[in-house]
Amino acid sequence: MIVRTLLLVSLAATVAFAEEHAAGPSADSILAELKAGNQRHVTGSYKPNNHKTLARRSELAAGQHPGAIILSCADSRVPPEIVFDQGLGDLFVVRVAGNIVEDAGLGSMEYAVEHLGSKLIVVLGHERCGAVDATLKGGEAPGHIAELVRKIQPAIDKSKGLPGDKLDNAVITNVKLVVSHLKAAKPILSDQSSNKKIRIVGARYDLDTGIVTWID
Ligand SMILES: [Zn+2]
Numbered sequence: 593m594i595v596r597t598l599l600l601v602s603l604a605a606t607v608a609f610a611e612e613h614a615a616g617p618s619a620d621s622i623l624a625e626l627k628a629g630n631q632r633h634v635t636g637s638y639k640p641n642n643h644k645t646l647a648r649r650s651e652l653a654a655g656q657h658p659g660a661i662i663l664s665c666a667d668s669r670v671p672p673e674i675v676f677d678q679g680l681g682d683l684f685v686v687r688v689a690g691n692i693v694e695d696a697g698l699g700s701m702e703y704a705v706e707h708l709g710s711k712l713i714v715v716l717g718h719e720r721c722g723a724v725d726a727t728l729k730g731g732e733a734p735g736h737i738a739e740l741v742r743k744i745q746p747a748i749d750k751s752k753g754l755p756g757d758k759l760d761n762a763v764i765t766n767v768k769l770v771v772s773h774l775k776a777a778k779p780i781l782s783d784q785s786s787n788k789k790i791r792i793v794g795a796r797y798d799l800d801t802g803i804v805t806w807i808d
Pocket residue numbers: 665666667689690691718720721722723724
């Protein structure tokens with residue numbers, strides 16, 4: 593009887609572990625790690641070899657489970673892995689100037705949510721964004737830059753008249769609009785977001801201080 597009870601307890605513990613392992617860390621704990629990582633970036637105290645070892649590379653060769661998806665601007669000064677002090681396999685990154693949403697990027701994020709188990713999406717805009725600035729200034733947008741301008745224009749229109757810095761207001765408004773767009777993106781992100789299976793948040797990166805400010 594004791595043996596049987598022990599066996600059942602052991603089995604229950606194994607099942608619980610398996611479920612927890614399959615579920616992975618929650619969106620909140622992933623967000624907490626990104627906040628801690630950004631704090632390390634701000635002070636320049638990066639974690640040595642944080643998921644940047646040969647062992648980690650080997651471990652990941654068999655499969656990836658990045659907790660967070662980052663939709664960030666393509667700006668060379670805002671690389672998510674460095675800004676959040678993360679390593680191989682930690683972040684699923686989609687980058688495009690002005691951190692806008694387009695179909696291929698949206699499909700990439702849907703793939704990460706559906707197949708890789710990512711639970712957090714961060715839309716990361718940044719101070720003095722060139723794409724937002726160009727849209728704000730208007731004028732001719734040659735080639736495919738016109739498409740970026742078309743996507744960013746609603747943020748310029750919506751932030752018009754707000755007190756404070758026009759460019760920064762447009763950057764923050766653009767992030768908020770993209771977050772709303774992702775939350776409403778049917779069928780995958782809208783369902784997962786409204787069922788609280790994933791969390792979608794906005795953020796602004798400060799080029800001068802390295803600080804990420806969260807826009808929820
Ligand atoms: Zn930018």
